[in-house]
Every structure is written in structure tokens, then in C-alpha cells.
Amino acid sequence: MLKRSFAVALALVMVVAVFAGCSKPAVDTPAEGKSDKYGGIFRMAVMSDPPDLDPVHATDTSSSRVLYQLFEMLVDLDSEGEIVPNLAESWTISPDGLTYTFKLRQGVKFHATTENGTPTANGGRAVTAEDWVWTFNYITNPKTNSERAYFLDMIKGYQDYQEGKTDHLAGVRAIDDSTLEITLEYAFSPFIAVLAYNTFVVLPKEDVEKWGAEFNFHPVGTGPFKFEEWVQDDRVVLSKNENYWRTDADGNQLPYLDGIEFKVINDLTMEWTEFTLGNFESIEELDDPYYHEALSKYPDSFFERPQMGTYYYGMNVTLEPFKDNKKLRQALNYAIDRQGLIDLVRNGRATPAKGVLPPGMFGYNENLVGYEYNPEKAKQLLAEAGYPNGVKLTLQYNSSDAHKRIAEALQQQLKQIGIDMELKNVDWGAHLDSVERSEVPFFRMGWVVDYPDPDNFLYVLLHTDNFGPNGNYTRFSNPEFDRLTKEARVESDPEKRRKMYQEAEQIVVEEAPWLFIYHYTTHQLLQPYVKGYELPSFGAYSAKYYDVWLDN
Amino acid sequence: MSTYIIKRLLAALPVIAGVIAVVFILTTIVPGDPVRLMMGQRGDPATIERIKEDLGLNKPLWWQFLDFFRRALTLDLGKSYRNNMPVTRAIGQRIPLTAKIALSAMAIAVIMGVTLGIISAVRQYSILDYGSMFVALLGISAPTFWVGLLLVVLFCVKLGWIPGTGTGDGSWIYLVLPVITLGIRPAALIARLTRSSMLEIIRQDYIRTAWAKGLSERVVVMKHALKNAMIPVVTIIGIQTATMLSGAIVTERVFSLPGIGRLSVEALINRDFPVIRGEVLFLALIFVFTNLLVDLSYPLFDPRIKYDR
Numbered sequence: 008m009l010k011r012s013f014a015v016a017l018a019l020v021m022v023v024a025v026f027a028g029c030s031k032p033a034v035d036t037p038a039e040g041k042s043d044k045y046g047g048i049f050r051m052a053v054m055s056d057p058p059d060l061d062p063v064h065a066t067d068t069s070s071s072r073v074l075y076q077l078f079e080m081l082v083d084l085d086s087e088g089e090i091v092p093n094l095a096e097s098w099t100i101s102p103d104g105l106t107y108t109f110k111l112r113q114g115v116k117f118h119a120t121t122e123n124g125t126p127t128a129n130g131g132r133a134v135t136a137e138d139w140v141w142t143f144n145y146i147t148n149p150k151t152n153s154e155r156a157y158f159l160d161m162i163k164g165y166q167d168y169q170e171g172k173t174d175h176l177a178g179v180r181a182i183d184d185s186t187l188e189i190t191l192e193y194a195f196s197p198f199i200a201v202l203a204y205n206t207f208v209v210l211p212k213e214d215v216e217k218w219g220a221e222f223n224f225h226p227v228g229t230g231p232f233k234f235e236e237w238v239q240d241d242r243v244v245l246s247k248n249e250n251y252w253r254t255d256a257d258g259n260q261l262p263y264l265d266g267i268e269f270k271v272i273n274d275l276t277m278e279w280t281e282f283t284l285g286n287f288e289s290i291e292e293l294d295d296p297y298y299h300e301a302l303s304k305y306p307d308s309f310f311e312r313p314q315m316g317t318y319y320y321g322m323n324v325t326l327e328p329f330k331d332n333k334k335l336r337q338a339l340n341y342a343i344d345r346q347g348l349i350d351l352v353r354n355g356r357a358t359p360a361k362g363v364l365p366p367g368m369f370g371y372n373e374n375l376v377g378y379e380y381n382p383e384k385a386k387q388l389l390a391e392a393g394y395p396n397g398v399k400l401t402l403q404y405n406s407s408d409a410h411k412r413i414a415e416a417l418q419q420q421l422k423q424i425g426i427d428m429e430l431k432n433v434d435w436g437a438h439l440d441s442v443e444r445s446e447v448p449f450f451r452m453g454w455v456v457d458y459p460d461p462d463n464f465l466y467v468l469l470h471t472d473n474f475g476p477n478g479n480y481t482r483f484s485n486p487e488f489d490r491l492t493k494e495a496r497v498e499s500d501p502e503k504r505r506k507m508y509q510e511a512e513q514i515v516v517e518e519a520p521w522l523f524i525y526h527y528t529t530h531q532l533l534q535p536y537v538k539g540y541e542l543p544s545f546g547a548y549s550a551k552y553y554d555v556w557l558d559n
Numbered sequence: 560m561s562t563y564i565i566k567r568l569l570a571a572l573p574v575i576a577g578v579i580a581v582v583f584i585l586t587t588i589v590p591g592d593p594v595r596l597m598m599g600q601r602g603d604p605a606t607i608e609r610i611k612e613d614l615g616l617n618k619p620l621w622w623q624f625l626d627f628f629r630r631a632l633t634l635d636l637g638k639s640y641r642n643n644m645p646v647t648r649a650i651g652q653r654i655p656l657t658a659k660i661a662l663s664a665m666a667i668a669v670i671m672g673v674t675l676g677i678i679s680a681v682r683q684y685s686i687l688d689y690g691s692m693f694v695a696l697l698g699i700s701a702p703t704f705w706v707g708l709l710l711v712v713l714f715c716v717k718l719g720w721i722p723g724t725g726t727g728d729g730s731w732i733y734l735v736l737p738v739i740t741l742g743i744r745p746a747a748l749i750a751r752l753t754r755s756s757m758l759e760i761i762r763q764d765y766i767r768t769a770w771a772k773g774l775s776e777r778v779v780v781m782k783h784a785l786k787n788a789m790i791p792v793v794t795i796i797g798i799q800t801a802t803m804l805s806g807a808i809v810t811e812r813v814f815s816l817p818g819i820g821r822l823s824v825e826a827l828i829n830r831d832f833p834v835i836r837g838e839v840l841f842l843a844l845i846f847v848f849t850n851l852l853v854d855l856s857y858p859l860f861d862p863r864i865k866y867d868r
Contacts, residue, residue: 056825058641066599152610157603169605220643239644239652240817240825241726270725272815276708277724280716286723436591436830439600454600467601478601 044263047557049537052272052281052290056240061223062208063146063153068548071205072291073243073269075551078208078228081109081139081187082199084549086541088315088367088459090199094134094209094229095187104194104499109187111136115252117211118233127227128213131250134229136181142210143179143189144168155206158457161195194497196504197460204458205549231262231553243269253553263539263556282532288557289533291547295409298354301532310542313358314529315365316455317464318413320402320522321481326448328398329520335398336519338388340378342424343417347380349525352412357525362516363464365526367544369501370461370508377516377523385424397425404430404451405438413524414451443475445482452480455527455546461508466492469515483520563866564851571847575840576628582839583624586832593640593830614640627836636840637833641825646837649822656726657818660734660810661803664742669796672746673785676753676792680761681780691750698747707740707813725815737814741807745799752795756788763787789860797853804849805842 119131164177361377806820
């Protein structure tokens, strides 16, 4: 699907279809009374408080879940992960792939009121191209210290602006009120996909300047819901934006819901218990022990699908015993029964990983030559690797019951071929720190995409440029792989690009810096009366609730 | 009296400074970089460096330590790394809920504990004594999270008397289970302590004299014995209250309550240094003040103790 986007996007000049009020059709459409859909509060139990309601500083899914309702990007991803117009109605790309011209949607307004009817500083005015120019400048301003500004480092003038050589971001300008132009330093194929990331939203200058750092506690955007209240570690309350631009297929104003309440219930057992009591319309996570019960109780309102993410154990190729020992790394990959593991500890809720890229991702290779479960071959490779009598390894993982269950199951599997895997758990901060500093030979890790493109997997996690905090924790380095993934970044022909990524991925699989384990699934459990919901393949946290309604 | 209070408060200053110093050292020794955690799983080194610089994390530890105290004098404890909220506000927002739960739990614990303790002591080796001490032993031994879960299953799920966890619509009904959960252990502790303290006292000569004078049981027990038995009990009440005021981590987690304890846990996980330091300062102050209050209350129970010299 994504392939088509790129084909269209990058072949000279293209215009993406315009969908006014676009969006997905509601799953259940009652024959009578459209107005029946209006009203109600959607209450959702979430595991933790969002740290950031200021999109410029948000880096986590807890924050994103709320931000998607308050703010909007130029483009968005539909439930299949395909790029669709959002506040940009359409766009064109110059033949050299350097200049993007966006036609902005008319009639989009910032929130006029917030927090119990208090007027916002912007007064509910319309969004213009100048607002986008201001926002992009604000995000990339070094003084703002946006954690995700570097995602835009391909925009012309980014480096100069960051280093203080210029006072603005040269590559972004307003042609007129409804036309925005972005020029890149170098052609970057996944650029449009990057713009779907939830930091790159339009912000009202007046409110950002009024609140300063406190904007985090008084967010104002253009989204279908407005900010009402945030009680730390307890709840975030949003209310309907009456001036929202989107309408449904019948021309009815969206959203249907009167509001959303995200309530922090930081225990999965309690989340499930309260859900069964009817205290919530949805919960963030259905824990494995309640999976079968949920399936039988809520067969039509439990959604699950593959997610663009991969769970793996990294093997640092610069540290013993993995250094210069491809056979040991391969032996591990042959030694584990992925499907058995998934069935045993994940209730079958994952897809075995043959390689790095998850199914559904552009460039995913059905015919990838991966590792089957073959203990005999594993033993043979282990002997060839210099460990005929087995080897002792220590796996470091970040403390969590789920990671522990997986590690224990794999510990048993590896024992079969003579690998004695000790387990060491540390908290996430210490884990990340030691792994990035190249102090841990064998570690758990996982990755879910920031933007749906293989670049965000292969280049980011395995290219030599990205050692350490940038994402390459195994310090894998291969010149041919580096060349392919670097060239693929600027390649405009989708077919060529796909081939490059497939070739690159095959190199990683052969060199085995990872123990490939499984690809994630994403899920959401809803009460049966919640209608119009579609589970996004990008992850349940990115669901939008503008056309969700309650049939009760 | 006031000289005594001033002396005590001055003596507390080095203690508080010492506690903060230890926290400063510990937070730097523990692996895990707060700025790195802010960045999510990936971050670009240039931004990480710049944020560190802005937060003063590249400065020497002694400088950060002195800066903390300099600003603490103006009630500025810095801002949370995690969400930029001033630490005084973050703590301030959570005090009412934590105080409400802690003080209610303590009130129940005192009433129940002292009552059970007296009955057990007065009726030593009776069924009542064995019964209440068995319950007290259970109360001390049962893990808080287990008690909490059990209460939720019983009262929310099976009986449906209480709507759920969290703060709900803010009504008192939501606080019933957390208060019980939190109060059980101190109630048990107080009961056992009251019993042993009372047993010691009722064997004293002056109690025998009181009985010999023909005083009623109520007067002997409540006026002569209990008052004298209360000193160790009050001490333990003080310590327990301070502990609960500094956050009931397990109870707050089981019932998803946004109190001081949850703030501490989140701050530790995220290496949110300003919040950790602010909380430790808060905790130290709570202990200093409760201990002072406890000491000041001693003359009420034993007139021989005087502070006015």
C-alpha cells in the first residue's frame, strides 16, 4: 500500500486526492436518526500520566494518545498506515525531490476556548500558511530544545539555524495564506511520512507565547477535542471542539462525542476489573492473563492486528563473545522456536520475526531467507563458533513481567542446545544507558516505528552513522549495508528503493546482530456499544476519536 | 518552650542538609541519564548536550548542591525534568489527597489500635485478648497490595458497594478502601504496643493503690493506666503518621491515587532529579515536624517532662 504512495508521491509532480471530510466510514451506521450518534463521554483507562501535552516535547505513546485528539499535522496516516491529507489538502513535489508545496485546507480554526470556556489567546482564528512557518521555526529553534526537531534535519537551513548562524529556518516559507513551501537540503524519500509524526502539528503563536513553558499544561491546537483539565497522575479531560472542520459522510459536524476522559489506572488487573464493571469504554492494555476471557466476553469489540514493530535481543558485535563470531550469533537464531514462544507466553498474539522489517511495512520481504527453528544446526554452529560444550551468556532486560516471561521461556529453549542464559534485569533508565554506552553484550530491545518507512528501521537502528543514542545499539557496521540504506534515503523510484531495502535486510539477517524474535501486535478493547472505531496499524495509541460514537 | 522549639529546628538544619547531600550523591551514582530518558528511546546527541547545558547538569555536583539550597531558601525547588512543572506545585497538588488518606487512616488506626490494645491488656489471656492479638498479627503480616486487591475484589467486584478505584467523582466513597488498606498495619502495630505498654503499667504499685482506693475500672484504666502507657504509643503514632504523609506508595498504586508516593516512584523511574530532591526535602521536613510535635505532646501525658527551661 505504501509503495503506491511513494510511486505517486515521488514520480515528478503529483497531487494527492482531496477528501473533504475524508475519514473512514463509521463501522455501524444506524438507518435512522444521525443525531443519535451525538453525545457521551469516552472514558479510557491508561497506564500512566502523559508527561507532555506540548507536542513539541512529547516523545512517548502516553502523550501521543492525547495529542492526536488536540493537535493536527499536515498529513496523517490512515488505519492501514497509508499517508492521507490532513490539514494539507494536497501537495506537489518538484522533480528533483527537493521542494514540497502544500495546499492548505481552508476553514481550519484554532480552538476558541479551553479549560471551562476560557477564551484562548488566538481567539479561534483560522490557520494560515504563516502559522505553519512560525511553528516549524519554533520547533527547530535551538532555544526550544524540541526532542524531535532533529527529525527535520533534512530541511534546508536546519543546521545553520540550530548552530545559531541564521535567525530562521530557511527552507520553510508561505507562498500565500493557503500555500506552504518546504525546501529540503537533500532529497529525502520518507519526508512526507516524517510529517505525519505528532510533533509536527500547527500551533497558535499567541497561546504558545502567552504560556511559555506552561503551554504544556494549557495546550491549544486545532484538533477535534479541546483541553479541559489535567490532574497529574489522575486524569486528562478533553471536550468537543464545536468549530472542528471535519464532517461525516452526511455532512454532520464531527466529533460525535462530547468529550474524552483519560483516567490513569496504573495496574493492568485493575484496568481489566474496572472495564468489566463498566467504568470505562476502553482500556489501554489487555493483559495476557485476561485475554481469553476478553475474547469470549467481548468478541465483537476486541480489536487486534499486526503493528509496525519488532521485538529483539541485540548482540553487541564489538563485545565478546559476539565480536567476530557470526556463527555464535546465527546459532542463537537457529536455537529458538519463535512460534512456540509466541503460543506459550503471548497467547499467539505476535508474528514470528524472520528479519527486521515487520509485515505491512513498505519493503517487507515475504521471501526473506530467515532462520527456522533447527536445534541441530544451532548445535553445529555453536561448535563451529568455538563452543562445542556450550556457552554462558547474560541477558540484560528492563524490568517488566512481560519481558521476564519471554526471557524465561527463551532461557529454557537455549538450554536445549547448551547455551546457559543468565537473566539480569535493571530499570529502563539504567538499561538504556548501559546498552548505549556499549557496556552490555546481550540485551533486550524493541522498536516501533516513528514514521512508517523502512528507513526508520534499517538506517536508524543499524547504520554506522547511528551508533549509540541514535539507535544502533549493537554497533553493527557493514559497508555494503551502509551504502544501500544511505542511497535508499534519496532514491525516488519506489521499486528500486524496495529492492535496496530488501538487499540490505538480507545482509543484516545473514550477519545476525540481532536475535530476531517477533513482530508486535497492537490491540484495543472497547465496550460493545462503542461504534465507528478503527484500530490503526501504527498502534492503538494513534487512534483518533473524531468519528467514534456511543450507541447507548 | 519557644527556645526549645527554635533549638530543635536549628538542630534539624544540618540533618536536612545531610539528607539532601546523600540524595545528590546517590542520584549521580545511579546509572541512567535524565536527559537521555526525556528523549525517548532515541535521541540526537546535539540536543541531549544542549538540554544538559540548559539544566545545569554539566556543572560540578557541589555547584548544583549549593544552587539547590540557594534556591530552596526562596521556595524554588526547580522544575520537573519530565513535564516542566515547578516542583513545589507538583508536591503541593498532591498533599491534600495524601494528607486526607493518611490522617483518616491514622485516626482509624488509633481508635481501633488503642481500643483493642486496652481490651487485650485488661482482659489478658482471655478469648478477647487472643482474638484481637491474632487479628493484629494478621494485620502486621498481610502485604498491603494483597489487602488492597482483596478489598477491591470483595467490595467493588463481588458486592458492588464501591464503584471503583481512583478518585472517581471526588466523593468520599472512593477513599474508603484506601483508608482501610492503609490503616490496617498501623492499627495492628498500635494495638500490640498499647497492650504491652498497658500490661507493664497495670502491674505498677500506684495502679494497685488506685484499685485499693475502690476506684471504678473505667477510672483506673482510662485515667491512671492509659495516660501513662501512652508515651511509647504516641511515639509510634508520630513515626507512622510521618511515613504515611510522605506517601503510601503501594496503596496509591493499587488504588491509582495521585498522591505523594506515586510522584516519588515516577520521579525515580525517570531520574527526575529536581522532583526527587524536592520530595526528599519534603519528607525530611515532615519527619522533623512530626517528631517535634510528638516530643511537645509528651508533657500532656507525663507532667514531669518540661521544656521551658
